[in-house]
Amino acid sequence: MPSAIDLHAHSTASDGTLSPAELVRRAAAQGVRLLALTDHDTTAGLAEAAAAAGPEGVELVPGVELSTLWEGIEVHVVGLWIDPACPALRAGLAAQRERRGARARAMGERLARAGIPGAYEGARALAGGGVVNRSHFARYLVAAGRGRDPGDAFDRYLRQGRPGYAPPEWVGLAEGVGWIRAAGGTAVLAHPGRYRLSAGRLRRLAAAFREAGGEAVEVVCGSHTPAQVQVAAGLARRHGLAASAGSDFHAPCNPWRELGRLAPLPPDLTPVWAARTPRAREGAA
Template sequence: MVDMHLHTTVSDGALSPTELVEKAYEKGIKVLAITDHDTVDGLEEGRKKALELGIEFINGIEISCDWLGKEVHILGYFINCEDEKFQSEIMALREIRENRNKKMLEKLEKNGIYITLEELQEEAKGDILSRSHMANIIMKKGYAYSKKEAFSRYLGQHGIAYVPKSNLSPDRAVRIIKENGGLVSLAHPKLITRDRGQILKIINGLKKVGLDALEAYHGKFQINDVKYYMDLAKETALLWTGGSDFHGNERDIIEIGDGEVPMYVYEALLIYYEGRKI
Protein backbone atom coordinates (compact mmCIF):
# COMPACT_ATOMS: atom_id res chain seq x y z
CA MET A 1 0.00 0.00 0.00
CA VAL A 2 1.09 3.57 -0.72
CA ASP A 3 0.60 6.83 1.23
CA MET A 4 1.94 9.94 -0.47
CA HIS A 5 0.38 12.61 1.76
CA LEU A 6 1.61 12.62 5.37
CA HIS A 7 2.40 15.34 7.91
CA THR A 8 4.77 15.41 10.88
CA THR A 9 5.59 17.66 13.84
CA VAL A 10 7.88 19.59 11.50
CA SER A 11 4.69 21.31 10.30
CA ASP A 12 1.27 20.58 11.83
CA GLY A 13 1.31 16.83 12.44
CA ALA A 14 1.33 15.04 15.79
CA LEU A 15 4.16 12.52 15.12
CA SER A 16 7.84 13.14 14.51
CA PRO A 17 9.22 11.96 11.13
CA THR A 18 10.67 8.88 12.84
CA GLU A 19 7.41 8.09 14.67
CA LEU A 20 5.41 8.59 11.47
CA VAL A 21 7.56 6.18 9.45
CA GLU A 22 7.44 3.60 12.25
CA LYS A 23 3.64 3.80 12.37
CA ALA A 24 3.45 3.55 8.57
CA TYR A 25 5.57 0.40 8.76
CA GLU A 26 3.17 -1.09 11.30
CA LYS A 27 0.29 -0.27 8.92
CA GLY A 28 1.97 -2.14 6.08
CA ILE A 29 2.87 0.91 4.00
CA LYS A 30 5.47 0.07 1.34
CA VAL A 31 5.89 3.55 -0.18
CA LEU A 32 5.42 6.88 1.60
CA ALA A 33 6.02 10.58 1.15
CA ILE A 34 6.30 13.13 3.92
CA THR A 35 4.59 16.28 2.65
CA ASP A 36 4.87 18.83 5.43
CA HIS A 37 3.48 22.31 4.82
CA ASP A 38 6.00 24.71 3.29
CA THR A 39 9.06 22.88 4.62
CA VAL A 40 11.35 19.95 3.86
CA ASP A 41 13.08 19.96 7.23
CA GLY A 42 11.74 16.54 8.26
CA LEU A 43 12.75 14.64 5.13
CA GLU A 44 16.27 13.62 6.14
CA GLU A 45 15.06 12.10 9.42
CA GLY A 46 12.13 10.36 7.73
CA ARG A 47 14.28 8.95 4.92
CA LYS A 48 16.80 7.54 7.41
CA LYS A 49 14.10 5.63 9.33
CA ALA A 50 12.43 4.46 6.11
CA LEU A 51 15.76 3.06 4.90
CA GLU A 52 16.14 1.14 8.16
CA LEU A 53 12.67 -0.37 7.78
CA GLY A 54 12.84 -1.09 4.06
CA ILE A 55 10.18 1.45 3.03
CA GLU A 56 10.45 3.33 -0.27
CA PHE A 57 10.67 7.02 0.66
CA ILE A 58 9.75 10.04 -1.49
CA ASN A 59 10.89 13.57 -0.71
CA GLY A 60 7.72 15.63 -0.63
CA ILE A 61 6.24 19.00 0.30
CA GLU A 62 2.79 20.62 0.39
CA ILE A 63 2.77 24.32 -0.45
CA SER A 64 -0.17 26.36 0.83
CA CYS A 65 -1.58 28.94 -1.59
CA ASP A 66 -4.52 31.28 -2.13
CA TRP A 67 -6.69 31.45 -5.26
CA LEU A 68 -9.49 34.03 -5.29
CA GLY A 69 -9.95 33.65 -1.54
CA LYS A 70 -9.89 29.85 -1.63
CA GLU A 71 -7.15 27.68 -0.14
CA VAL A 72 -5.30 25.66 -2.77
CA HIS A 73 -2.54 23.23 -1.80
CA ILE A 74 0.15 22.08 -4.20
CA LEU A 75 1.98 18.79 -3.61
CA GLY A 76 5.56 18.33 -4.78
CA TYR A 77 7.31 14.95 -5.09
CA PHE A 78 10.90 13.81 -5.72
CA ILE A 79 12.17 17.10 -4.30
CA ASN A 80 15.89 17.90 -4.54
CA CYS A 81 16.66 19.24 -1.07
CA GLU A 82 20.19 20.27 -2.11
CA ASP A 83 18.81 22.92 -4.49
CA GLU A 84 19.83 26.29 -2.98
CA LYS A 85 17.33 28.29 -5.03
CA PHE A 86 14.54 25.99 -3.85
CA GLN A 87 15.66 26.40 -0.22
CA SER A 88 15.59 30.17 -0.70
CA GLU A 89 12.03 29.96 -2.04
CA ILE A 90 11.01 27.85 0.96
CA MET A 91 12.44 30.45 3.34
CA ALA A 92 10.33 33.08 1.57
CA LEU A 93 7.26 30.88 2.12
CA ARG A 94 8.10 30.75 5.82
CA GLU A 95 8.16 34.55 5.97
CA ILE A 96 4.73 34.68 4.31
CA ARG A 97 3.41 32.18 6.86
CA GLU A 98 4.90 34.16 9.76
CA ASN A 99 3.28 37.40 8.55
CA ARG A 100 -0.05 35.62 8.21
CA ASN A 101 0.25 34.19 11.72
CA LYS A 102 0.87 37.65 13.18
CA LYS A 103 -2.21 39.04 11.42
CA MET A 104 -4.37 36.17 12.68
CA LEU A 105 -3.12 36.63 16.24
CA GLU A 106 -4.00 40.33 15.97
CA LYS A 107 -7.53 39.47 14.77
CA LEU A 108 -7.95 36.97 17.59
CA GLU A 109 -6.87 39.61 20.11
CA LYS A 110 -9.41 42.09 18.73
CA ASN A 111 -12.04 39.45 19.42
CA GLY A 112 -10.92 38.85 23.00
CA ILE A 113 -8.70 35.82 22.46
CA TYR A 114 -5.17 36.45 23.62
CA ILE A 115 -2.38 34.25 22.23
CA THR A 116 1.21 35.44 22.16
CA LEU A 117 3.76 34.54 19.52
CA GLU A 118 5.83 32.97 22.29
CA GLU A 119 2.92 30.69 23.24
CA LEU A 120 2.54 29.68 19.61
CA GLN A 121 6.24 28.90 19.29
CA GLU A 122 6.10 26.82 22.46
CA GLU A 123 3.09 24.86 21.17
CA ALA A 124 4.79 24.02 17.86
CA LYS A 125 7.37 21.25 17.97
CA GLY A 126 9.02 22.40 14.75
CA ASP A 127 9.85 25.72 13.12
CA ILE A 128 6.59 25.93 11.17
CA LEU A 129 3.85 27.68 13.16
CA SER A 130 0.34 26.92 11.91
CA ARG A 131 -3.36 27.40 12.50
CA SER A 132 -3.40 23.91 13.94
CA HIS A 133 -1.11 25.10 16.74
CA MET A 134 -3.35 28.13 17.27
CA ALA A 135 -6.35 25.81 17.53
CA ASN A 136 -4.60 23.76 20.23
CA ILE A 137 -4.03 26.89 22.32
CA ILE A 138 -7.61 28.08 21.75
CA MET A 139 -8.84 24.77 23.15
CA LYS A 140 -6.45 24.85 26.10
CA LYS A 141 -7.65 28.34 26.99
CA GLY A 142 -11.28 27.26 26.83
CA TYR A 143 -12.36 29.30 23.82
CA ALA A 144 -13.42 26.15 21.94
CA TYR A 145 -14.25 22.55 22.90
CA SER A 146 -12.66 20.94 19.85
CA LYS A 147 -10.30 21.67 17.01
CA LYS A 148 -13.23 21.55 14.62
CA GLU A 149 -14.97 24.30 16.59
CA ALA A 150 -11.75 26.34 16.76
CA PHE A 151 -11.48 26.25 12.97
CA SER A 152 -15.17 26.85 12.25
CA ARG A 153 -15.47 29.80 14.67
CA TYR A 154 -12.04 31.39 14.45
CA LEU A 155 -9.44 29.99 12.05
CA GLY A 156 -11.23 28.46 9.05
CA GLN A 157 -12.16 30.32 5.87
CA HIS A 158 -15.34 31.68 7.48
CA GLY A 159 -13.82 32.21 10.93
CA ILE A 160 -13.51 35.66 12.51
CA ALA A 161 -9.68 35.56 12.56
CA TYR A 162 -9.07 34.00 9.15
CA VAL A 163 -6.47 35.63 6.93
CA PRO A 164 -5.98 34.36 3.35
CA LYS A 165 -2.57 33.10 2.30
CA SER A 166 -1.38 36.23 0.55
CA ASN A 167 1.21 36.78 -2.17
CA LEU A 168 1.51 33.11 -3.09
CA SER A 169 -0.48 31.91 -6.08
CA PRO A 170 -0.80 28.23 -7.02
CA ASP A 171 0.98 28.83 -10.32
CA ARG A 172 4.02 30.20 -8.47
CA ALA A 173 4.05 27.11 -6.24
CA VAL A 174 3.96 24.88 -9.33
CA ARG A 175 6.87 26.79 -10.86
CA ILE A 176 8.92 26.50 -7.64
CA ILE A 177 8.56 22.71 -7.67
CA LYS A 178 9.08 22.32 -11.42
CA GLU A 179 12.24 24.44 -11.35
CA ASN A 180 13.48 22.12 -8.59
CA GLY A 181 12.91 19.13 -10.88
CA GLY A 182 9.99 17.74 -8.87
CA LEU A 183 6.64 16.32 -9.89
CA VAL A 184 3.55 18.44 -9.11
CA SER A 185 0.05 17.37 -8.04
CA LEU A 186 -3.02 19.41 -7.09
CA ALA A 187 -3.94 18.32 -3.57
CA HIS A 188 -7.47 17.18 -2.58
CA PRO A 189 -9.37 19.15 -5.28
CA LYS A 190 -12.75 18.34 -3.72
CA LEU A 191 -11.73 20.24 -0.57
CA ILE A 192 -10.98 23.40 -2.54
CA THR A 193 -14.53 23.89 -3.76
CA ARG A 194 -17.58 21.84 -4.72
CA ASP A 195 -17.84 23.89 -7.91
CA ARG A 196 -16.43 21.50 -10.51
CA GLY A 197 -16.25 24.27 -13.08
CA GLN A 198 -13.87 26.21 -10.85
CA ILE A 199 -11.76 23.10 -10.26
CA LEU A 200 -11.43 22.63 -14.02
CA LYS A 201 -10.45 26.29 -14.37
CA ILE A 202 -7.72 25.83 -11.75
CA ILE A 203 -6.46 22.66 -13.43
CA ASN A 204 -6.31 24.22 -16.89
CA GLY A 205 -4.47 27.24 -15.52
CA LEU A 206 -1.93 25.15 -13.62
CA LYS A 207 -1.33 22.81 -16.56
CA LYS A 208 0.08 25.77 -18.46
CA VAL A 209 2.86 26.11 -15.87
CA GLY A 210 3.59 22.41 -15.43
CA LEU A 211 0.97 20.59 -13.32
CA ASP A 212 1.57 16.83 -13.65
CA ALA A 213 -1.21 15.18 -11.61
CA LEU A 214 -4.35 15.38 -9.49
CA GLU A 215 -4.74 13.86 -6.04
CA ALA A 216 -7.54 11.39 -6.81
CA TYR A 217 -7.18 9.28 -3.66
CA HIS A 218 -7.57 10.97 -0.28
CA GLY A 219 -8.51 9.99 3.26
CA LYS A 220 -11.76 11.96 3.00
CA PHE A 221 -12.76 10.83 -0.50
CA GLN A 222 -15.51 8.32 -1.18
CA ILE A 223 -15.32 5.78 -4.00
CA ASN A 224 -17.34 8.01 -6.32
CA ASP A 225 -14.92 10.90 -5.61
CA VAL A 226 -11.94 8.74 -6.54
CA LYS A 227 -13.59 7.71 -9.80
CA TYR A 228 -14.54 11.29 -10.65
CA TYR A 229 -11.04 12.69 -10.15
CA MET A 230 -9.40 9.77 -11.93
CA ASP A 231 -11.68 10.41 -14.91
CA LEU A 232 -10.97 14.14 -14.69
CA ALA A 233 -7.23 13.43 -14.67
CA LYS A 234 -7.60 11.31 -17.80
CA GLU A 235 -9.70 13.99 -19.53
CA THR A 236 -7.08 16.65 -18.78
CA ALA A 237 -4.10 14.40 -19.64
CA LEU A 238 -2.80 14.25 -16.07
CA LEU A 239 -1.58 11.47 -13.81
CA TRP A 240 -3.05 10.95 -10.38
CA THR A 241 -1.60 10.72 -6.89
CA GLY A 242 -3.03 9.76 -3.53
CA GLY A 243 -2.56 9.70 0.20
CA SER A 244 -4.33 9.87 3.52
CA ASP A 245 -3.44 13.47 4.47
CA PHE A 246 -2.68 12.10 7.94
CA HIS A 247 -1.93 14.61 10.69
CA GLY A 248 -2.52 12.41 13.73
CA ASN A 249 -4.54 14.88 15.77
CA GLU A 250 -8.14 15.59 16.68
CA ARG A 251 -8.77 17.92 13.76
CA ASP A 252 -9.35 15.04 11.33
CA ILE A 253 -10.05 11.40 12.09
CA ILE A 254 -7.77 10.05 9.37
CA GLU A 255 -5.33 7.18 9.76
CA ILE A 256 -2.18 6.39 7.80
CA GLY A 257 -3.21 4.40 4.75
CA ASP A 258 -6.73 5.84 4.53
CA GLY A 259 -7.56 6.38 0.89
CA GLU A 260 -6.15 2.92 0.09
CA VAL A 261 -3.81 4.01 -2.68
CA PRO A 262 -2.75 1.03 -4.82
CA MET A 263 0.89 0.43 -5.72
CA TYR A 264 0.34 1.02 -9.44
CA VAL A 265 -0.30 4.74 -8.73
CA TYR A 266 3.24 5.14 -7.42
CA GLU A 267 4.69 2.93 -10.15
CA ALA A 268 3.08 5.05 -12.87
CA LEU A 269 4.41 8.25 -11.28
CA LEU A 270 7.89 6.78 -11.00
CA ILE A 271 7.93 5.69 -14.67
CA TYR A 272 6.77 9.17 -15.70
CA TYR A 273 9.32 10.89 -13.46
CA GLU A 274 12.24 8.71 -14.49
CA GLY A 275 11.29 9.04 -18.15
CA ARG A 276 11.16 12.81 -17.87
CA LYS A 277 14.73 12.92 -16.56
CA ILE A 278 16.14 11.07 -19.59
Protein backbone atom coordinates in the same frame (compact mmCIF):
# COMPACT_ATOMS: atom_id res chain seq x y z
CA MET B 1 -8.45 -0.74 3.11
CA PRO B 2 -4.69 -0.89 3.66
CA SER B 3 -2.31 0.36 0.99
CA ALA B 4 1.44 -0.04 0.71
CA ILE B 5 1.68 3.45 -0.80
CA ASP B 6 0.92 6.75 0.94
CA LEU B 7 2.14 9.93 -0.74
CA HIS B 8 0.80 12.65 1.57
CA ALA B 9 1.71 12.86 5.27
CA HIS B 10 2.77 15.47 7.82
CA SER B 11 5.12 15.54 10.80
CA THR B 12 6.03 17.94 13.59
CA ALA B 13 8.14 19.83 11.04
CA SER B 14 4.81 21.47 10.13
CA ASP B 15 1.42 20.65 11.68
CA GLY B 16 1.65 16.93 12.39
CA THR B 17 1.90 15.53 15.91
CA LEU B 18 4.50 12.79 15.24
CA SER B 19 8.17 13.46 14.66
CA PRO B 20 9.46 12.46 11.21
CA ALA B 21 11.01 9.28 12.63
CA GLU B 22 7.83 8.39 14.55
CA LEU B 23 5.81 8.96 11.38
CA VAL B 24 8.01 6.54 9.43
CA ARG B 25 7.74 3.90 12.16
CA ARG B 26 3.96 4.23 12.26
CA ALA B 27 3.77 3.97 8.49
CA ALA B 28 5.83 0.78 8.58
CA ALA B 29 3.58 -0.68 11.26
CA GLN B 30 0.58 0.08 9.04
CA GLY B 31 2.16 -1.79 6.13
CA VAL B 32 3.20 1.27 4.12
CA ARG B 33 6.32 0.66 2.05
CA LEU B 34 6.39 3.82 -0.06
CA LEU B 35 5.86 6.97 1.99
CA ALA B 36 6.06 10.66 1.13
CA LEU B 37 6.71 13.21 3.85
CA THR B 38 4.98 16.37 2.61
CA ASP B 39 5.13 19.00 5.32
CA HIS B 40 3.67 22.45 4.71
CA ASP B 41 6.21 24.76 3.05
CA THR B 42 9.21 23.05 4.63
CA THR B 43 11.57 20.15 4.00
CA ALA B 44 13.06 20.31 7.50
CA GLY B 45 11.89 16.81 8.46
CA LEU B 46 13.20 14.94 5.43
CA ALA B 47 16.66 14.07 6.76
CA GLU B 48 15.30 12.56 9.98
CA ALA B 49 12.62 10.65 8.07
CA ALA B 50 15.17 9.31 5.57
CA ALA B 51 17.43 8.07 8.37
CA ALA B 52 14.53 6.18 9.93
CA ALA B 53 13.12 4.79 6.67
CA GLY B 54 15.85 2.31 5.72
CA PRO B 55 15.83 0.26 8.93
CA GLU B 56 12.03 0.12 8.75
CA GLY B 57 11.96 -1.16 5.18
CA VAL B 58 10.23 2.00 3.95
CA GLU B 59 11.19 3.85 0.80
CA LEU B 60 10.90 7.57 1.52
CA VAL B 61 9.76 9.96 -1.18
CA PRO B 62 11.10 13.46 -0.41
CA GLY B 63 8.18 15.84 -0.65
CA VAL B 64 6.59 19.10 0.36
CA GLU B 65 3.11 20.64 0.34
CA LEU B 66 2.95 24.19 -0.98
CA SER B 67 0.19 26.67 -0.22
CA THR B 68 -0.56 28.66 -3.36
CA LEU B 69 -3.17 31.07 -4.66
CA TRP B 70 -5.25 30.72 -7.81
CA GLU B 71 -7.87 33.37 -8.57
CA GLY B 72 -7.91 34.30 -4.89
CA ILE B 73 -8.48 30.70 -3.74
CA GLU B 74 -5.97 28.85 -1.56
CA VAL B 75 -4.86 25.74 -3.44
CA HIS B 76 -2.38 23.18 -2.13
CA VAL B 77 0.19 21.51 -4.36
CA VAL B 78 2.15 18.46 -3.24
CA GLY B 79 5.66 18.11 -4.63
CA LEU B 80 6.98 14.54 -4.85
CA TRP B 81 10.52 13.29 -5.53
CA ILE B 82 11.94 16.77 -5.00
CA ASP B 83 15.57 17.69 -4.44
CA PRO B 84 15.41 19.65 -1.16
CA ALA B 85 18.79 21.23 -1.91
CA CYS B 86 17.49 22.95 -5.07
CA PRO B 87 18.28 26.69 -4.73
CA ALA B 88 15.03 27.82 -6.34
CA LEU B 89 12.95 25.63 -4.05
CA ARG B 90 14.91 26.60 -0.96
CA ALA B 91 14.49 30.32 -1.70
CA GLY B 92 10.79 29.86 -2.40
CA LEU B 93 10.16 27.93 0.81
CA ALA B 94 12.05 30.54 2.83
CA ALA B 95 9.75 33.21 1.40
CA GLN B 96 6.70 31.06 2.17
CA ARG B 97 7.79 30.66 5.79
CA GLU B 98 8.15 34.44 6.09
CA ARG B 99 4.58 34.76 4.81
CA ARG B 100 3.41 32.14 7.28
CA GLY B 101 5.09 33.94 10.16
CA ALA B 102 3.47 37.26 9.23
CA ARG B 103 0.08 35.61 8.90
CA ALA B 104 0.43 33.87 12.26
CA ARG B 105 1.27 37.16 13.98
CA ALA B 106 -1.74 38.82 12.34
CA MET B 107 -3.98 35.97 13.51
CA GLY B 108 -2.66 36.33 17.04
CA GLU B 109 -3.40 40.08 16.99
CA ARG B 110 -6.94 39.49 15.74
CA LEU B 111 -7.63 36.84 18.35
CA ALA B 112 -6.30 39.17 21.05
CA ARG B 113 -8.74 41.84 19.89
CA ALA B 114 -11.48 39.20 20.14
CA GLY B 115 -10.59 38.63 23.79
CA ILE B 116 -8.18 35.72 23.44
CA PRO B 117 -4.71 36.97 24.38
CA GLY B 118 -1.60 34.83 24.06
CA ALA B 119 -2.85 32.77 21.11
CA TYR B 120 0.18 33.48 18.93
CA GLU B 121 2.59 32.52 21.70
CA GLY B 122 0.57 29.40 22.43
CA ALA B 123 0.46 28.33 18.78
CA ARG B 124 4.16 29.00 18.41
CA ALA B 125 4.91 26.81 21.43
CA LEU B 126 2.84 23.99 19.96
CA ALA B 127 4.75 24.31 16.69
CA GLY B 128 7.95 23.54 18.60
CA GLY B 129 10.11 25.66 16.35
CA GLY B 130 8.44 24.42 13.18
CA VAL B 131 6.09 26.19 10.80
CA VAL B 132 3.18 27.88 12.62
CA ASN B 133 -0.21 27.48 10.96
CA ARG B 134 -3.89 27.44 11.76
CA SER B 135 -3.79 23.86 13.08
CA HIS B 136 -1.56 25.04 15.93
CA PHE B 137 -3.94 27.90 16.70
CA ALA B 138 -6.85 25.45 16.70
CA ARG B 139 -5.08 23.16 19.14
CA TYR B 140 -4.26 26.13 21.39
CA LEU B 141 -7.87 27.32 21.31
CA VAL B 142 -9.09 23.89 22.39
CA ALA B 143 -6.59 23.87 25.25
CA ALA B 144 -7.82 27.34 26.24
CA GLY B 145 -11.41 26.11 26.38
CA ARG B 146 -12.47 27.92 23.21
CA GLY B 147 -13.55 24.86 21.24
CA ARG B 148 -14.67 21.28 21.71
CA ASP B 149 -12.08 20.02 19.25
CA PRO B 150 -9.81 21.52 16.56
CA GLY B 151 -12.57 21.40 13.95
CA ASP B 152 -14.91 23.34 16.21
CA ALA B 153 -12.17 25.89 16.94
CA PHE B 154 -11.58 26.32 13.19
CA ASP B 155 -15.26 26.95 12.57
CA ARG B 156 -15.62 29.43 15.42
CA TYR B 157 -12.42 31.43 15.10
CA LEU B 158 -10.15 30.58 12.15
CA ARG B 159 -12.17 30.21 8.97
CA GLN B 160 -12.74 33.09 6.59
CA GLY B 161 -15.03 35.66 8.18
CA ARG B 162 -14.26 34.54 11.74
CA PRO B 163 -12.48 36.71 14.36
CA GLY B 164 -9.02 35.10 14.02
CA TYR B 165 -8.88 34.76 10.26
CA ALA B 166 -6.13 36.57 8.36
CA PRO B 167 -6.04 36.35 4.56
CA PRO B 168 -3.07 34.45 3.11
CA GLU B 169 -0.53 35.94 0.72
CA TRP B 170 0.85 32.75 -0.77
CA VAL B 171 2.85 32.28 -3.94
CA GLY B 172 0.85 32.03 -7.16
CA LEU B 173 -0.07 28.56 -8.41
CA ALA B 174 2.12 28.64 -11.52
CA GLU B 175 5.18 29.91 -9.65
CA GLY B 176 4.79 27.27 -6.94
CA VAL B 177 4.56 24.52 -9.53
CA GLY B 178 7.70 26.00 -11.09
CA TRP B 179 9.62 25.59 -7.83
CA ILE B 180 8.71 21.90 -7.71
CA ARG B 181 9.70 21.32 -11.31
CA ALA B 182 12.99 23.19 -10.79
CA ALA B 183 13.70 20.73 -7.95
CA GLY B 184 13.15 17.77 -10.28
CA GLY B 185 9.85 16.93 -8.64
CA THR B 186 6.35 15.99 -9.72
CA ALA B 187 3.63 18.53 -8.90
CA VAL B 188 0.34 17.04 -7.64
CA LEU B 189 -2.91 18.99 -7.21
CA ALA B 190 -3.77 18.11 -3.61
CA HIS B 191 -7.23 17.05 -2.35
CA PRO B 192 -9.35 18.80 -5.01
CA GLY B 193 -12.50 17.69 -3.22
CA ARG B 194 -11.81 20.14 -0.41
CA TYR B 195 -12.01 23.26 -2.57
CA ARG B 196 -15.44 24.82 -2.53
CA LEU B 197 -15.59 25.33 -6.27
CA SER B 198 -18.26 24.71 -8.87
CA ALA B 199 -17.65 21.85 -11.27
CA GLY B 200 -16.75 24.29 -14.02
CA ARG B 201 -14.34 26.27 -11.90
CA LEU B 202 -12.68 23.10 -10.63
CA ARG B 203 -12.08 22.07 -14.22
CA ARG B 204 -10.57 25.49 -14.92
CA LEU B 205 -8.28 25.06 -11.91
CA ALA B 206 -7.13 21.67 -13.20
CA ALA B 207 -6.53 23.14 -16.65
CA ALA B 208 -4.47 26.01 -15.20
CA PHE B 209 -2.51 23.55 -13.07
CA ARG B 210 -1.78 21.35 -16.10
CA GLU B 211 -0.74 24.37 -18.16
CA ALA B 212 1.66 25.43 -15.38
CA GLY B 213 3.40 22.05 -15.55
CA GLY B 214 1.40 20.06 -13.04
CA GLU B 215 1.51 16.34 -13.70
CA ALA B 216 -0.88 14.61 -11.30
CA VAL B 217 -3.98 15.01 -9.15
CA GLU B 218 -4.63 13.47 -5.73
CA VAL B 219 -7.53 11.18 -6.57
CA VAL B 220 -7.67 9.10 -3.39
CA CYS B 221 -7.23 11.12 -0.20
CA GLY B 222 -8.10 10.69 3.46
CA SER B 223 -10.56 13.60 3.28
CA HIS B 224 -12.26 12.55 0.02
CA THR B 225 -15.70 11.00 -0.07
CA PRO B 226 -16.37 8.33 -2.72
CA ALA B 227 -18.12 10.98 -4.81
CA GLN B 228 -15.10 13.28 -4.55
CA VAL B 229 -12.82 10.43 -5.63
CA GLN B 230 -14.90 10.13 -8.79
CA VAL B 231 -14.73 13.88 -9.42
CA ALA B 232 -10.93 13.86 -8.99
CA ALA B 233 -10.66 10.82 -11.26
CA GLY B 234 -12.65 12.74 -13.86
CA LEU B 235 -10.16 15.60 -13.65
CA ALA B 236 -7.30 13.17 -14.23
CA ARG B 237 -8.99 11.73 -17.30
CA ARG B 238 -10.07 15.06 -18.76
CA HIS B 239 -6.71 16.80 -18.34
CA GLY B 240 -4.30 13.92 -18.90
CA LEU B 241 -3.02 13.88 -15.31
CA ALA B 242 -1.57 10.95 -13.42
CA ALA B 243 -3.30 9.86 -10.21
CA SER B 244 -1.88 10.05 -6.70
CA ALA B 245 -3.04 8.66 -3.36
CA GLY B 246 -2.30 9.95 0.12
CA SER B 247 -3.92 9.92 3.54
CA ASP B 248 -3.00 13.52 4.43
CA PHE B 249 -2.10 12.06 7.82
CA HIS B 250 -1.54 14.54 10.66
CA ALA B 251 -2.19 12.70 13.92
CA PRO B 252 -3.07 9.25 15.27
CA CYS B 253 -6.31 10.63 16.72
CA ASN B 254 -7.86 10.89 13.23
CA PRO B 255 -8.57 7.26 12.23
CA TRP B 256 -10.20 8.30 8.93
CA ARG B 257 -6.82 9.72 7.89
CA GLU B 258 -4.63 6.84 9.02
CA LEU B 259 -1.42 6.11 7.17
CA GLY B 260 -2.06 3.64 4.36
CA ARG B 261 -5.82 3.59 4.92
CA LEU B 262 -6.65 4.24 1.29
CA ALA B 263 -8.93 2.80 -1.35
CA PRO B 264 -7.33 1.64 -4.61
CA LEU B 265 -7.10 4.01 -7.53
CA PRO B 266 -9.56 3.54 -10.40
CA PRO B 267 -7.86 0.95 -12.61
CA ASP B 268 -7.89 3.03 -15.79
CA LEU B 269 -5.78 5.82 -14.28
CA THR B 270 -1.98 5.99 -14.42
CA PRO B 271 -0.47 6.00 -10.91
CA VAL B 272 1.93 8.87 -10.34
CA TRP B 273 4.48 6.41 -8.96
CA ALA B 274 4.39 4.05 -11.98
CA ALA B 275 7.48 5.46 -13.67
CA ARG B 276 9.34 6.48 -10.52
CA THR B 277 10.16 3.42 -8.46
CA PRO B 278 10.21 -0.38 -8.89
CA ARG B 279 9.15 -0.87 -5.26
CA ALA B 280 6.01 1.15 -5.85
CA ARG B 281 5.10 -0.98 -8.86
CA GLU B 282 5.60 -4.12 -6.76
CA GLY B 283 3.49 -2.69 -3.92
CA ALA B 284 0.67 -1.80 -6.28
CA ALA B 285 0.59 -5.30 -7.81
